[in-house]
Amino acid sequence: MEKKKVALFLPSLVGGGAERVMLSLASEFAEQEHHVDLVLAKASGEYMDQVPANIHIVDLDTSRVLYSLFPLIRYLKENRPQSVLSALDHTNIIAICAVTIANVNVRTIVSIHNNLTHLSKVKKKRFVTQWIPSLMKWSYKRADKVVAVSQGVAEDAMQRLELPEEKVQVIYNPVVDERLIEKAAEPIDHPWFADGEPPVLLAVGRLTPEKDFPNLLRAFAKLRKTRPARLIILGEGEKRAEMEKLIIELGISQDVQLPGFVNNPYAYMKNARLFVLSSLSEGLPTVLIEALACGTEVVSTDCPSGPREILQGGRYGSLVRIEDSEALFQAMKERLDMPDNGTNSESYEPFWKTNVSRQYLDIL
Known part of the structure:
Protein backbone atom coordinates (compact mmCIF):
# COMPACT_ATOMS: atom_id res chain seq x y z
CA MET A 1 0.00 0.00 0.00
CA TYR A 172 -19.04 3.20 11.35
CA ASN A 173 -16.76 4.41 14.13
CA PRO A 174 -13.55 2.45 14.85
CA VAL A 175 -14.28 1.25 18.33
CA VAL A 176 -13.13 -2.28 19.07
CA ASP A 177 -9.58 -3.62 19.15
CA GLU A 178 -7.44 -5.94 21.26
CA ARG A 179 -6.35 -3.03 23.44
CA LEU A 180 -9.95 -2.35 24.50
CA ILE A 181 -10.41 -6.02 25.41
CA GLU A 182 -7.15 -5.99 27.39
CA LYS A 183 -8.00 -2.77 29.25
CA ALA A 184 -11.47 -4.11 30.09
CA ALA A 185 -9.77 -7.06 31.81
CA GLU A 186 -7.69 -4.82 34.09
CA PRO A 187 -8.62 -4.88 37.80
CA ILE A 188 -10.81 -2.08 39.09
CA ASP A 189 -10.25 -0.55 42.51
CA HIS A 190 -13.75 0.48 43.52
CA PRO A 191 -15.66 -0.89 46.55
CA TRP A 192 -18.97 -1.04 44.67
CA PHE A 193 -17.64 -3.83 42.43
CA ALA A 194 -16.67 -6.15 45.30
CA ASP A 195 -18.33 -9.55 45.57
CA GLY A 196 -21.70 -9.47 47.27
CA GLU A 197 -22.38 -5.79 46.55
CA PRO A 198 -25.59 -4.62 44.80
CA PRO A 199 -25.54 -4.54 40.98
CA VAL A 200 -23.92 -1.47 39.42
CA LEU A 201 -25.50 0.34 36.49
CA LEU A 202 -23.12 2.43 34.38
CA ALA A 203 -23.47 5.38 32.01
CA VAL A 204 -20.63 7.19 30.22
CA GLY A 205 -20.68 10.54 28.43
CA ARG A 206 -20.18 14.26 28.72
CA LEU A 207 -22.59 15.87 31.17
CA THR A 208 -24.46 17.83 28.49
CA PRO A 209 -28.16 18.37 27.68
CA GLU A 210 -28.24 15.92 24.76
CA LYS A 211 -27.17 13.02 27.03
CA ASP A 212 -30.29 13.58 29.19
CA PHE A 213 -28.79 12.11 32.35
CA PRO A 214 -31.60 13.65 34.47
CA ASN A 215 -33.96 11.17 32.80
CA LEU A 216 -31.63 8.33 33.82
CA LEU A 217 -31.45 9.63 37.40
CA ARG A 218 -35.25 9.71 37.64
CA ALA A 219 -35.49 6.19 36.21
CA PHE A 220 -32.84 4.97 38.65
CA ALA A 221 -34.69 6.56 41.57
CA LYS A 222 -37.74 4.48 40.58
CA LEU A 223 -35.57 1.36 40.31
CA ARG A 224 -33.95 2.00 43.68
CA LYS A 225 -37.37 1.85 45.34
CA THR A 226 -37.80 -1.73 44.10
CA ARG A 227 -34.35 -3.21 44.80
CA PRO A 228 -30.78 -2.46 45.95
CA ALA A 229 -28.72 -1.04 43.07
CA ARG A 230 -26.07 1.58 42.35
CA LEU A 231 -25.39 3.96 39.48
CA ILE A 232 -22.09 5.40 38.26
CA ILE A 233 -21.99 8.09 35.55
CA LEU A 234 -18.52 8.68 34.09
CA GLY A 235 -17.83 12.00 32.37
CA GLU A 236 -17.56 15.71 32.94
CA GLY A 237 -19.49 18.70 31.63
CA GLU A 238 -21.67 21.74 32.08
CA LYS A 239 -24.62 19.94 33.71
CA ARG A 240 -22.71 18.57 36.73
CA ALA A 241 -24.12 21.04 39.28
CA GLU A 242 -27.67 20.55 38.00
CA MET A 243 -27.28 16.75 38.20
CA GLU A 244 -25.80 16.87 41.70
CA LYS A 245 -28.78 18.93 42.85
CA LEU A 246 -31.24 16.46 41.28
CA ILE A 247 -29.49 13.51 42.92
CA ILE A 248 -30.06 15.11 46.33
CA GLU A 249 -33.69 15.96 45.51
CA LEU A 250 -34.37 12.35 44.46
CA GLY A 251 -32.80 11.01 47.66
CA ILE A 252 -30.32 8.73 45.89
CA SER A 253 -27.03 10.33 47.01
CA GLN A 254 -25.82 7.16 48.72
CA ASP A 255 -26.25 5.10 45.56
CA VAL A 256 -25.04 7.43 42.76
CA GLN A 257 -21.51 8.58 41.96
CA LEU A 258 -20.20 11.06 39.36
CA PRO A 259 -16.42 10.35 39.34
CA GLY A 260 -15.78 12.54 36.28
CA PHE A 261 -13.43 11.49 33.49
CA VAL A 262 -11.51 8.23 33.97
CA ASN A 263 -8.70 6.86 31.81
CA ASN A 264 -10.05 3.34 31.64
CA PRO A 265 -13.86 3.28 31.42
CA TYR A 266 -13.72 -0.23 29.92
CA ALA A 267 -12.91 -1.88 33.26
CA TYR A 268 -16.00 -0.17 34.66
CA MET A 269 -18.05 -1.40 31.69
CA LYS A 270 -16.90 -5.00 32.05
CA ASN A 271 -17.69 -5.06 35.78
CA ALA A 272 -21.04 -3.27 35.54
CA ARG A 273 -24.20 -5.36 35.54
CA LEU A 274 -25.89 -3.08 33.04
CA PHE A 275 -24.87 -0.24 30.74
CA VAL A 276 -27.47 2.49 30.13
CA LEU A 277 -27.61 5.15 27.40
CA SER A 278 -30.23 7.86 28.03
CA SER A 279 -29.47 10.28 25.17
CA LEU A 280 -31.91 12.51 23.31
CA SER A 281 -29.65 12.56 20.26
CA GLU A 282 -26.55 10.72 19.04
CA GLY A 283 -24.67 9.98 15.84
CA LEU A 284 -23.30 6.55 16.57
CA PRO A 285 -22.80 6.24 20.34
CA THR A 286 -19.32 4.78 20.79
CA VAL A 287 -19.92 3.93 24.44
CA LEU A 288 -22.79 1.62 23.52
CA ILE A 289 -20.49 -0.39 21.21
CA GLU A 290 -17.73 -0.42 23.83
CA ALA A 291 -20.14 -1.81 26.41
CA LEU A 292 -21.17 -4.61 24.05
CA ALA A 293 -17.50 -5.41 23.39
CA CYS A 294 -16.93 -5.57 27.15
CA GLY A 295 -19.67 -8.18 27.42
CA THR A 296 -22.13 -5.95 29.26
CA GLU A 297 -25.86 -6.01 28.65
CA VAL A 298 -27.31 -2.68 27.54
CA VAL A 299 -30.44 -0.57 27.74
CA SER A 300 -30.68 2.45 25.45
CA THR A 301 -33.06 5.14 24.37
CA ASP A 302 -34.17 4.74 20.77
CA CYS A 303 -32.82 8.18 19.91
CA PRO A 304 -31.77 9.38 16.47
CA SER A 305 -29.35 8.17 15.35
CA GLY A 306 -27.36 5.03 16.03
CA PRO A 307 -28.71 2.91 18.91
CA ARG A 308 -31.28 1.11 16.74
CA GLU A 309 -28.59 0.35 14.14
CA ILE A 310 -26.09 -0.84 16.75
CA LEU A 311 -28.61 -2.99 18.62
CA GLN A 312 -30.19 -4.34 15.42
CA GLY A 313 -33.66 -3.12 16.34
CA GLY A 314 -33.47 -4.58 19.86
CA ARG A 315 -31.74 -7.88 19.06
CA TYR A 316 -28.66 -7.01 21.13
CA GLY A 317 -30.22 -4.83 23.83
CA SER A 318 -33.33 -3.02 25.02
CA LEU A 319 -34.61 0.12 23.26
CA VAL A 320 -36.99 2.59 24.93
CA ARG A 321 -38.55 5.96 24.09
CA ILE A 322 -36.55 9.11 24.81
CA GLU A 323 -37.56 11.31 27.78
CA ASP A 324 -39.57 8.47 29.34
CA SER A 325 -38.20 7.64 32.79
CA GLU A 326 -40.93 5.06 33.42
CA ALA A 327 -40.04 3.10 30.25
CA LEU A 328 -36.33 3.35 31.07
CA PHE A 329 -36.99 2.12 34.61
CA GLN A 330 -39.03 -0.85 33.37
CA ALA A 331 -36.35 -1.84 30.84
CA MET A 332 -33.60 -1.66 33.44
CA LYS A 333 -35.68 -3.67 35.93
CA GLU A 334 -36.48 -6.35 33.34
CA ARG A 335 -32.81 -6.72 32.37
CA LEU A 336 -31.73 -6.99 36.01
CA ASP A 337 -34.40 -9.62 36.66
CA MET A 338 -33.06 -11.75 33.80
CA PRO A 339 -29.88 -13.89 33.99
CA ASP A 340 -26.76 -12.01 32.87
CA ASN A 341 -25.97 -13.68 29.54
CA GLY A 342 -23.38 -11.15 28.41
CA THR A 343 -23.30 -10.10 24.75
CA ASN A 344 -22.83 -11.73 21.36
CA SER A 345 -19.54 -11.01 19.51
CA GLU A 346 -21.57 -10.47 16.33
CA SER A 347 -23.00 -7.31 17.95
CA TYR A 348 -19.70 -5.43 17.72
CA GLU A 349 -18.11 -7.11 14.67
CA PRO A 350 -18.80 -4.14 12.29
CA PHE A 351 -16.87 -1.78 14.58
CA TRP A 352 -13.41 -3.40 14.65
CA LYS A 353 -10.81 -0.67 14.15
CA THR A 354 -8.78 -2.39 11.42
CA ASN A 355 -11.85 -2.79 9.19
CA VAL A 356 -12.96 0.81 9.72
CA SER A 357 -9.52 2.37 9.20
CA ARG A 358 -9.24 0.53 5.89
CA GLN A 359 -12.49 2.13 4.71
CA TYR A 360 -11.19 5.59 5.69
CA LEU A 361 -7.86 5.05 3.95
CA ASP A 362 -9.72 4.05 0.78
CA ILE A 363 -11.38 7.48 0.58
CA LEU A 364 -8.40 9.46 1.91
Missing part, protein backbone atom coordinates in the same frame (compact mmCIF):
# COMPACT_ATOMS: atom_id res chain seq x y z
CA GLU A 2 1.26 3.48 -0.88
CA LYS A 3 2.19 5.45 2.23
CA LYS A 4 0.19 8.66 2.63
CA LYS A 5 0.66 11.91 4.51
CA VAL A 6 -2.60 12.43 6.38
CA ALA A 7 -3.67 15.35 8.58
CA LEU A 8 -6.45 14.96 11.14
CA PHE A 9 -7.87 18.29 12.34
CA LEU A 10 -9.65 18.79 15.68
CA PRO A 11 -10.26 21.62 18.17
CA SER A 12 -8.45 19.71 20.95
CA LEU A 13 -8.33 16.31 22.61
CA VAL A 14 -10.96 16.85 25.29
CA GLY A 15 -12.65 13.68 26.50
CA GLY A 16 -15.42 13.44 23.92
CA GLY A 17 -16.56 10.66 21.59
CA ALA A 18 -15.54 12.31 18.31
CA GLU A 19 -12.09 13.10 19.71
CA ARG A 20 -11.64 9.49 20.79
CA VAL A 21 -12.67 8.26 17.32
CA MET A 22 -10.21 10.58 15.57
CA LEU A 23 -7.36 9.59 17.90
CA SER A 24 -8.17 5.95 17.26
CA LEU A 25 -8.06 6.50 13.48
CA ALA A 26 -4.79 8.42 13.76
CA SER A 27 -3.27 5.53 15.71
CA GLU A 28 -4.43 2.98 13.14
CA PHE A 29 -3.07 5.05 10.23
CA ALA A 30 0.30 5.48 11.95
CA GLU A 31 0.48 1.79 12.78
CA GLN A 32 0.17 1.10 9.06
CA GLU A 33 3.21 3.38 8.61
CA HIS A 34 1.42 6.36 7.08
CA HIS A 35 2.74 9.79 8.12
CA VAL A 36 0.11 11.24 10.45
CA ASP A 37 -0.16 14.84 11.63
CA LEU A 38 -2.66 15.44 14.43
CA VAL A 39 -3.46 19.12 13.92
CA LEU A 40 -5.10 20.72 16.96
CA ALA A 41 -6.46 24.24 17.35
CA LYS A 42 -5.19 23.87 20.92
CA ALA A 43 -3.04 20.96 22.07
CA SER A 44 -4.96 20.27 25.27
CA GLY A 45 -7.45 17.80 26.71
CA GLU A 46 -7.72 14.54 28.57
CA TYR A 47 -6.55 12.40 25.65
CA MET A 48 -3.23 14.22 25.10
CA ASP A 49 -1.25 11.63 27.06
CA GLN A 50 -2.74 8.85 24.92
CA VAL A 51 -1.25 10.08 21.62
CA PRO A 52 1.29 7.49 20.37
CA ALA A 53 4.86 8.60 19.74
CA ASN A 54 4.59 7.86 16.00
CA ILE A 55 1.97 10.62 15.55
CA HIS A 56 3.18 14.18 14.99
CA ILE A 57 1.20 16.73 17.04
CA VAL A 58 0.78 20.13 15.38
CA ASP A 59 -0.37 22.74 17.89
CA LEU A 60 -1.94 25.78 16.19
CA ASP A 61 -2.13 27.32 19.68
CA THR A 62 -5.39 29.25 19.29
CA SER A 63 -8.06 29.87 21.92
CA ARG A 64 -10.97 29.05 19.58
CA VAL A 65 -11.38 26.97 16.42
CA LEU A 66 -12.47 30.10 14.52
CA TYR A 67 -9.06 31.67 15.18
CA SER A 68 -7.26 28.61 13.78
CA LEU A 69 -8.22 29.39 10.16
CA PHE A 70 -5.06 31.27 9.16
CA PRO A 71 -2.66 29.06 11.16
CA LEU A 72 -4.26 26.08 9.42
CA ILE A 73 -3.79 27.73 6.02
CA ARG A 74 -0.09 28.20 6.81
CA TYR A 75 0.19 24.57 7.91
CA LEU A 76 -1.37 23.35 4.64
CA LYS A 77 0.92 25.47 2.47
CA GLU A 78 4.06 24.48 4.35
CA ASN A 79 3.37 20.78 4.93
CA ARG A 80 1.23 19.75 1.93
CA PRO A 81 -0.57 16.69 3.33
CA GLN A 82 -2.25 14.54 0.71
CA SER A 83 -5.51 14.54 2.63
CA VAL A 84 -7.24 16.22 5.56
CA LEU A 85 -9.84 14.53 7.76
CA SER A 86 -11.82 16.65 10.23
CA ALA A 87 -14.64 16.11 12.70
CA LEU A 88 -17.24 18.33 14.46
CA ASP A 89 -19.34 20.87 12.59
CA HIS A 90 -17.41 24.11 13.17
CA THR A 91 -14.07 22.34 12.69
CA ASN A 92 -15.25 20.88 9.37
CA ILE A 93 -16.21 24.36 8.16
CA ILE A 94 -12.80 25.80 9.08
CA ALA A 95 -11.01 22.86 7.42
CA ILE A 96 -12.83 23.36 4.12
CA CYS A 97 -12.35 27.14 4.21
CA ALA A 98 -8.63 26.69 4.88
CA VAL A 99 -8.15 24.25 2.00
CA THR A 100 -10.09 26.56 -0.33
CA ILE A 101 -8.12 29.69 0.62
CA ALA A 102 -4.76 27.89 0.68
CA ASN A 103 -5.46 26.68 -2.86
CA VAL A 104 -3.46 23.49 -2.37
CA ASN A 105 -4.11 20.06 -3.82
CA VAL A 106 -5.48 18.39 -0.69
CA ARG A 107 -8.25 15.80 -0.56
CA THR A 108 -10.73 16.97 2.07
CA ILE A 109 -12.91 14.60 4.09
CA VAL A 110 -15.31 15.84 6.75
CA SER A 111 -17.08 13.56 9.21
CA ILE A 112 -20.48 14.02 10.84
CA HIS A 113 -20.88 12.40 14.25
CA ASN A 114 -24.40 13.56 15.21
CA ASN A 115 -27.91 13.73 13.87
CA LEU A 116 -27.97 17.41 12.89
CA THR A 117 -31.74 17.91 13.03
CA HIS A 118 -32.19 16.56 16.54
CA LEU A 119 -28.97 18.08 17.84
CA SER A 120 -30.12 21.52 16.70
CA LYS A 121 -33.36 21.03 18.67
CA VAL A 122 -31.38 20.24 21.81
CA LYS A 123 -29.15 23.28 21.26
CA LYS A 124 -31.87 25.57 19.90
CA LYS A 125 -31.14 28.36 22.37
CA ARG A 126 -27.49 28.58 21.44
CA PHE A 127 -26.41 31.38 19.13
CA VAL A 128 -24.16 29.04 17.17
CA THR A 129 -27.14 27.26 15.60
CA GLN A 130 -28.16 30.46 13.82
CA TRP A 131 -25.21 30.48 11.45
CA ILE A 132 -23.65 27.02 11.50
CA PRO A 133 -26.26 25.29 9.25
CA SER A 134 -25.87 27.82 6.41
CA LEU A 135 -22.08 27.56 6.52
CA MET A 136 -22.33 23.77 6.61
CA LYS A 137 -24.53 23.77 3.49
CA TRP A 138 -22.04 25.94 1.65
CA SER A 139 -18.87 24.20 2.80
CA TYR A 140 -19.76 20.51 2.91
CA LYS A 141 -20.59 20.52 -0.80
CA ARG A 142 -16.95 21.51 -1.40
CA ALA A 143 -15.57 18.51 0.48
CA ASP A 144 -14.38 15.53 -1.54
CA LYS A 145 -16.36 13.24 0.73
CA VAL A 146 -18.69 13.53 3.71
CA VAL A 147 -18.51 10.61 6.12
CA ALA A 148 -21.56 9.87 8.27
CA VAL A 149 -21.10 7.56 11.24
CA SER A 150 -24.48 5.85 10.80
CA GLN A 151 -27.16 5.43 8.17
CA GLY A 152 -29.51 7.63 10.18
CA VAL A 153 -26.92 10.42 10.30
CA ALA A 154 -26.33 10.06 6.54
CA GLU A 155 -30.00 10.33 5.62
CA ASP A 156 -30.46 13.34 7.89
CA ALA A 157 -27.36 15.10 6.51
CA MET A 158 -28.40 14.57 2.88
CA GLN A 159 -31.81 16.08 3.58
CA ARG A 160 -30.75 18.92 5.89
CA LEU A 161 -27.62 19.98 3.98
CA GLU A 162 -28.98 19.14 0.50
CA LEU A 163 -26.02 16.88 -0.23
CA PRO A 164 -26.04 14.52 -3.24
CA GLU A 165 -26.11 10.85 -2.31
CA GLU A 166 -22.76 10.13 -4.00
CA LYS A 167 -21.06 12.72 -1.79
CA VAL A 168 -21.98 10.90 1.45
CA GLN A 169 -20.58 7.61 2.70
CA VAL A 170 -21.47 5.71 5.86
CA ILE A 171 -18.48 4.45 7.82
